Amino acid sequence: MAIIHEGLSEEFKYVTKQNEQEHIGAMFDSSDLLMQEIAFNLIKGNNNEVYDLVKKALDQNYEANTVLDDGLIAGMAIVGVKFRDNVIFVPEVLISARAMKAGMEHIDPILSASGVEPIGTVIMGTVKGDLHDIGKNLCIMMLRGGGFTVHDLGVDTKPDEFIDAVLEHEATVVGMSALLTTTMPNMGVTIEAFEEAGLRDEVKILVGGAPVTKNFADEMGADGYGSNAVECVQIAKDILGVKG
Numbered sequence: 001m002a003i004i005h006e007g008l009s010e011e012f013k014y015v016t017k018q019n020e021q022e023h024i025g026a027m028f029d030s031s032d033l034l035m036q037e038i039a040f041n042l043i044k045g046n047n048n049e050v051y052d053l054v055k056k057a058l059d060q061n062y063e064a065n066t067v068l069d070d071g072l073i074a075g076m077a078i079v080g081v082k083f084r085d086n087v088i089f090v091p092e093v094l095i096s097a098r099a100m101k102a103g104m105e106h107i108d109p110i111l112s113a114s115g116v117e118p119i120g121t122v123i124m125g126t127v128k129g130d131l132h133d134i135g136k137n138l139c140i141m142m143l144r145g146g147g148f149t150v151h152d153l154g155v156d157t158k159p160d161e162f163i164d165a166v167l168e169h170e171a172t173v174v175g176m177s178a179l180l181t182t183t184m185p186n187m188g189v190t191i192e193a194f195e196e197a198g199l200r201d202e203v204k205i206l207v208g209g210a211p212v213t214k215n216f217a218d219e220m221g222a223d224g225y226g227s228n229a230v231e232c233v234q235i236a237k238d239i240l241g242v243k244g
């Protein structure tokens, strides 16, 4: 593990569990000072700095994915630990989320840019009761970049809203996101609603979000599970039989 940014190495001291030290430490293994500066400013919620630093990195020809993984997502991992351990609270997390959004303003157009014909229509939403949307939004960017048309239903999406959107847009894929163990069951509730509406065979249903596992996805009767935005695109392609 190589954290060279002084402020970030102070922040890393909040990561006290060994498995998290290894996992989050590995995120910084290949990152340089600029990426660590982005991570540090995201943790501190400095949205103007994150905005400027992400732009600077892209101007210096860093890959958008590198900035996303080594800067923004790595920083958010430490925010998550501090939040869980009551070092910071909802307002601070919201400020970090705002900083993430500021950085994503530069990354979104790059990840979403694709000149190819749409390969399928996807409905994406965070399930009922759940307000987390950063991961879902990343999946949407990557899906658009991968050539999908995506309709974003936002957060707190009720089963009926997923169904109505599928009918309205003639979508063949539904993607559901959940970040809370208490809202994960709403994925199953939504799948049941599709069954009751006689539409289950018309759509492929993908699920994801930090607490969701492949086993859970199978138990819920989902067609696919992805642990990150890149996998989200891959499973959407696999499920529709699209090569590449």
Ligand code: B12
Pocket (backbone or CB within 6 Å): 073, 076, 077, 079, 080, 081, 083, 084, 090, 091, 093, 094, 097, 129, 130, 131, 132, 133, 134, 135, 136, 138, 139, 175, 176, 177, 178, 179, 180, 181, 182, 206, 207, 208, 209, 210, 211, 225, 226, 227, 228, 229, 230, 231, 232
């Ligand atoms: C940011 C955040 C918030 C922000 C959300 C802002 C926003 N606009 O999203 C705010 C402050 C609002 C918030 C509120 C709450 N939060 Co919160 N939050 C987080 C935090 C720190 C980061 C989540 C995040 O954005 N991660 C980064 C993204 C990139 O990762 P991701 O979402 O997992 O997405 C990736 C993959 O999972 C996957 N993926 C995601 N969706 C999908 C969908 C498909 C189809 C596929 C294939 C893949 C996929 O791809 C994504 C990109 O790689 C997490 C901790 C953590 N590190 O996860 C806690 C966390 C999720 N929150 C938690 C809690 C408890 C809450 C609150 C209940 C707190 C409270 N007491 O009020 C509320 C709940 C509000 C609600 N009703 O939803 C807990 C959940 C615990 C649990 N086991 O249920 C966590 C784990 C913190 C903790 N360690 O305790 N939170």
